[in-house]
Amino acid sequence: MEFKSNHASPVLTDPSPLNKSRRGIHSSLMPFSQAGPSFSGKYVTVTRKKPAKLDDVRSNGWLDAMKSSSPPHKKLNKSFNSEVTSDDSEFGYCCWLLKYPSALNSFEQIISYAKNKKIAIFLDYDGTLSPIVDDPDRAIMSDCMRSAVKDVAKYFPTAIISGRSRDKVYELVGLTELYYAGSHGMDIMGPVNHSVSADHLNRIKSTDHLGEEGNLFQPAREFITMIDKVFKTLLENTKSIKGAKVENHKFCASVHYRNVEEKNWPTIAQCVHDILKDYPQLHLTHGRKVLEIRPEIDWDKGKAVDFLIESLGLSNSDGVLPIFIGDDRTDEDAFKVLREGNRGYGILVSSVPKESNAFYSLREPSEVKEFLSYLVRWKKLEEEEAEDE
């Protein structure tokens, strides 16, 4: 079955830059002219920055990228609900499942491949362990999810790799038995007891939230001051845009537009563009209704997965099966690393069809919880059987 077509395709193709060659926002995409005040004739006229024609922005794909960056809210779906629409989208989803089968329905297959292998679990936070909500500060993980993650970490080395700051994600998850990587993997606290190759020069010994010794790896250390400055400027420049929210993740900064009226999205884009113009050492990535400014270094969630696998002493082995579960564009880097090396499974969490480097899919965080519980049950059983033998 062909999923991609120009019309009425069930698949949301992703027009945003997943690859590094399309980083940043070209100035032609911006809504305002860059010219300053001009003076003419006998009257002094100040040329106001003019909003660009929406059509220009649209034809360049910028607004499309912003729009397609997250599925619509459930509450919106309801208000526009019609049986035909929901049947159509359900059909589209079922077709999509042929390409990205449900990890729950494919569980037997996954564990048959995992037999005699050591599974390592990598989890994204927002949209994977917690549902997507309007206010990023209210993205709370349920108690059942917390206990599912806690259980899985008893049996498998488990790490959370989030776009949020490491401190923030630890605060939200609150489990001491995991490894945490914040800022899209630019801030990793890994285990200390395994040797890591010498090229990871930014690795230093440190203590974790419990005061335990760990290996702290921060490849973008020199950007901390710059990101803080960028965060403050963004805060100032977006303060008049209703609904805009800026976050400082220490090694990257985010500008949320989920709660901003669509007509103001070009203004958000302008603010981000202005920053990128001033800081060529930074670049843009897209998340779910969020623009993120990151250091221009060769590091992402995929590299973070590799780093953690090595830190855990699990690299260089056919006996390891890494599984990464995530929901947004930044998770694609990790899916890609696992797919390219044929090393493990990426599982995309999505309730709508979209192109991905993942192998399997789960519809929403509740299915993630179920999948983690399946893994625990299977492992327990395997251990009990081994004891009986």
Ligand SMILES: O=P(O)(O)OC[C@H]1O[C@H](O[C@H]2O[C@H](CO)[C@@H](O)[C@H](O)[C@H]2O)[C@H](O)[C@@H](O)[C@@H]1O
């Ligand atoms: O890598 P993640 O753990 O998935 O973090 C990615 C971003 O997550 C947060 O934003 C997203 O979730 C919010 C709460 O549900 C939602 O309001 C927002 O629209 C989403 O983009 C976080 O606030 C971002 O800073 C992270 O980069």
